Amino acid sequence: MRRSLRFYFALFFAKGTAMVLKLIGRKGTSMPGSWAIILCPDFLGRMPRPKTVVGITGTNGKTTVANMVEDVLEDCGYDFVCNRSGTNVNTGVASALIANSTFFGKPKKDLAIFELDERSSPKILPYLKPDLLLCTNIFRDSYKRNAHMEFILDVLERYIPDRTRLILNADDLLCSSLKPQNRRVFFGIDRMPEDGEECQNIVQDIRVCPQCGARLEWEFVRYHHIGKAHCPCCEFQSPEADYRVTSTHPEQGKMTVKYGGEERDYPMPNSSTINVYNSLSAVAFLSEFGLSPDQIAASMEKLSISESRYKEEEAGGKKVVLHLAKGQNPIACSRAFENIRNYPGRKAVILFLDDYFDAAHSVENTSWYYDTDFEFLNDAGIPQIVAAGARHWDVCVRLLMAGIPESKIAHVEENEKAASLLNPAQVDSVFILYDVYTIGLANRVKEQVKAVLKDSGGENGKEDGGQNED
Template sequence: MRRTPYFYLVLFISKLVRFMLLKLGRNATNFPGELAIWLCKSFIGRMPKPKKVICITGTNGKTTVANLIEDVLEKTGADFYCNRNGSNVYSGVASLLLANSDWRGRPTKELAVFELDERSSNLILPYMRPDLMLCTNIFRDSYKRNAHPEFICDFLNKYIPDGVPMILNADDMMCSGLKPDNPRVYFSIAKQPGDGEGSRNIVQDVPACPRCGGELQWDFRRYHHIGGAVCKECGFSSPKADYTVTELRETDMVVDIRGESYTFPLANNSYINVYNSLAAIALLCEHGIEPGTIAQTLGSIGISATRYMEEEVNGRKAILHLAKGQNPVACSRAFQNIRDYPGRKAAILFLDDFFDAQHTVENISWLYDADFEFLSDDSVVQLIVAGARHWDVYLRLLLAGVPAERIDHMPETSGAADALRAAEPDAVFILYDVYTIRLAEDTEKLVKEKLKKEAAKNAD
């Protein structure tokens, strides 16, 4: 787009506002871009872009994948910028372009990595053509925004530019079908011991062939619609992957990359972490980094502490685990991780939507799409539910088969740690929404204090 005198006036005003916000100690990650777009709707399109742009989107995992990619790029000496600490919607992208340009709008770095909210693609991708685009997966999400995954697929297909090279999840038949005429590579986890044909989840968003509606024959279904299948009617099938995990071990994984095997370290071997790590590896390889370099660098990188963090306390574990509010698939994965974690577990559930809770308005039907049944396992010895919707979650847990004597629930989040029966669990999980990390961290401190006191009492 042509840059007019008015564009340069908007650029100057927005950069000046950003400068003043920083002087006042504000982070300026969103408002300068929001102002620029309000003054000039085509601002993102008119701003000069770096020589190479990488975009990462998808329902779940995009922040973790983006952080892994950015960590590797940083440790390998790449000169780039990203929105790790900013918004992944259009105003955040505009702010990032402002922050990494001179006063004439020219980019100060040659590479940019953008995490993009899939529902903002219509406001970003028409004005910024990626050189590489990764999609982690397509699931149903918050009912308020994108509960229908086929709508999200149509949305992305409409706004992702033609010809952009795609990196897609081969085990997700919706994700793998995005932009079918674009060049693409796929990543996949090969069938592992324990993978079966049936799904243990309530939500199944690919009940039939995405192409013809025919019956699918599943080779394996890992969870929800993630797995490998072929249509009995038209032959449509999960694609062959270019990056395939062939072997999963406790601390690493073997990945076949176009016929060559490489070993990569893992922070943990839960399927969510494996998919996220594999997606990052695929993108970094397509970007041009050698697999051996990626493997060496990943060895010193863990999962983002805002997504998952374990800390040992006198032989037991306190674990922070993101469980995105009103996202039944993300919560189901977290619940299964709790069930599958070794030993006896307790879990503190902060599942209320942060913004809705401020107005006491929330659609609770998502609770009945989430697999609370995983928490009825006998190894889960206590569940503590805190927040405005504690009665709703309590009822859902009862319907999932959790005995009432294992559940404590309360309206005030401040009382959650006090309710913990510290003598019983080997690990305590704290599940929280993306906007309540501070609450989770404060609760974790109280939990660790309680575990230390219990250990001291036992020592006496």
């Protein structure tokens, strides 16, 4: 699109807004981009595009993967613009482009790397037209916003440009079906010993063939609709992965990836399955971008999972673990619950699952609790569960429906009281599960939990089990 007077007015106003925000010490805000789009709705279409634009989208894992990709490229000497300090919607992308442009909007850098919200695709993809796009997966998400995964699939299908090269999850029958006419490669994980042939989750959104309606036959099911399947009545099947994890070595923090007939070990910051997928997708993306295996492996050795997503500390001889759970997202919470179940030792779990914005107005839809596998918390290795927040009674009911004994459950409305309900003598570690917008709350409670553990000395604690406060 041609630049108009309206575009330049919006650009200059946005740059002025950014200068004022900088003067008052506010960083990482998408306000300049918001003003630019308010003043010029097609601002992104008129803003000059960097020479190369790459994007990372999907329901779960896109922030972690984007951070990994950006860290590796930075370590390899690349200079680029990204929206890491802003938002992944159109206003955040616009803010990043504005901040990294000259007075008249010319890009200062030739490369742009953007984490892209899948629901915002209609407002971003037609304008940015990414050269390379990674989709991590497509799952159910917040019902109030993303409706259903087939809705998101349709949005991406319609707005991903035909010329965009794709990197897709071969083990996700939804993700792998995107834009079949586009150039694309796939990544996946070979069958692992723990994989079965029956889904163990409440939700499995792909059960029948999308082409003929016959019931799919599964070679293995990893979780939900992730696995390898084929239709017995037509040619539909999971695609073969170009980048495959053939084995993992948690004790060494390594995974073996096969690509182009050769196997190579790469670091993985965390051995949970979702983080193996995150690491693998980053390897596939960086390889398709043009980095050599040696460059990727050497830079990934320096990576760790963002502390806003997962963090372990120690207090009183016990572990305190912050673990993002993404409230209103049944798949992300189910993955977190299974990670906790599989973590060694005896665990206490503190749940802050209220949506940050909805909790303030008491309008949260709780139906997503019943698509979430709370049953993973019904485990002998989890003797304590504390639910805190405005919906603590709703969470308590769901825990009881999962068969968890009432004696293991404590719940309270005031988040700050959660730590006081712990019984440190019963556990080796405490997990704090929080929503994406409640990291501040989680960190405050983490300090309270650490104080409780230190005071207990790892020995003394309350003898009673569950309790609740109104």
